[in-house]
Amino acid sequence: MPTTELPLVSVIIPVFNAGEYLRPAIDSILQQTLQDFELIIVDDCSQDGSLAVARSYQDDPRVQVLANEQNQGRSFTDNYGAEHARGKYIAKMDADDIALPHRLQAQVDFMEQHPAVGLTSSFMQCFGESDIVYEYPVSGDAVRSFLLFNMPVANPTAFFRRGLMQEHGLRYDDTIKDTFGEDYEFIARVAQVVDIENQPDILLHYRTLPQTLKADVHARRNAKSNQIRERQLRVLGIPFNDRELHVHNTISYFPFTLGDITLAEVHDWLWKIQAYNQERRYAEPEAMLRCVAERWFLTCYLNPDKKTNSLREYRRRPLHKHYNPGTKLHAKFLLKSYLLRHF
Structure with missing residues (x-):
């Protein structure tokens, strides 16, 4: 009692x-x-x-x-x-x-x-x-x-x-x-x-615990999270179409598997988020910029592609200037990119 x-x-x-x-x-x-x-x-x-x-x-x-x-x-x-x-x-x-x-x-x-x-x-x-x-x-x-x-x-x-x-x-x-x-x-x-x-x-x-969840359980969890993410984008006040929402949900959880989504689409969407935030001040602009820049790095890092060269794509886009992944992680990205293109 x-x-x-x-x-x-x-x-x-x-x-x-x-x-x-x-x-x-x-x-x-x-x-x-x-x-x-x-x-x-x-x-x-x-x-x-x-x-x-x-x-x-x-x-x-x-x-x-x-x-x-x-x-x-x-x-x-x-x-x-x-x-x-x-x-x-x-x-x-x-x-x-x-x-x-x-x-x-x-x-x-x-x-x-x-x-x-x-x-x-x-x-x-x-x-x-x-x-x-x-x-x-x-x-x-x-x-x-x-x-x-x-x-x-x-x-x-x-x-x-x-x-x-x-x-x-x-x-x-x-x-x-x-x-x-x-x-x-x-x-x-x-x-x-x-x-x-x-x-x-x-x-x-x-x-x-040991991974015993089935694919349908992951799918149900992601489906609910996708609904919440869509609601949060509306709170921010950023307009989006179905393709942009698909991009957003794809880069929101590990392992960021892009499928038919291009890195250019990812960067355009993340840049759009920070631009609208600059205007609406949903969050302090520097904090949002760091957040989307980190997301840009992770997406490129986790999607190595011999044809696209994700390292080169990462570096040529403006968001790369706003996130420092650290020496160790950056070196792993360099090595991964080199091995992919030369072996």
């Missing part, structure tokens, strides 16, 4: 068949250096004993366990948890990840020092099948720029003022039953009413 004194942070963990990973995730929250929190665990009709694991923690007065009467999906479960939250802040947490001990303290400190920021997240260190670090745009304008292409926030470390839901009526779209873009859709609406900034620190270990 929750205590009568209001906590500073409400941590929400939605659970569906989390299995052996749930207990370490819960323990990582209970062992935080900041102890002024409540932990709300919401089980979405798990069939693997997850609910029993969650209930085994109910002797801790900080822990509240809720259970959906039927499987409702991630968005409904997140909203249900938020309806029971009493903290000044809401912290998101996935049921199979590990929060570093100082996560909550670092995020509280950041939000207290930046009263204009409504939502933050952090970098994440992968473990399991991968050990890469997921990094995200940091400044508010960099976040708004990146939002046109993809999710600019690490959802498992999302941390926001509960007042967003009270004052702006913001909720996850519970018509999205699967975990296919409900976080991206929510963040896109949050960005329209408050500033979002990310902390360039690793505050969570993100569990990566």
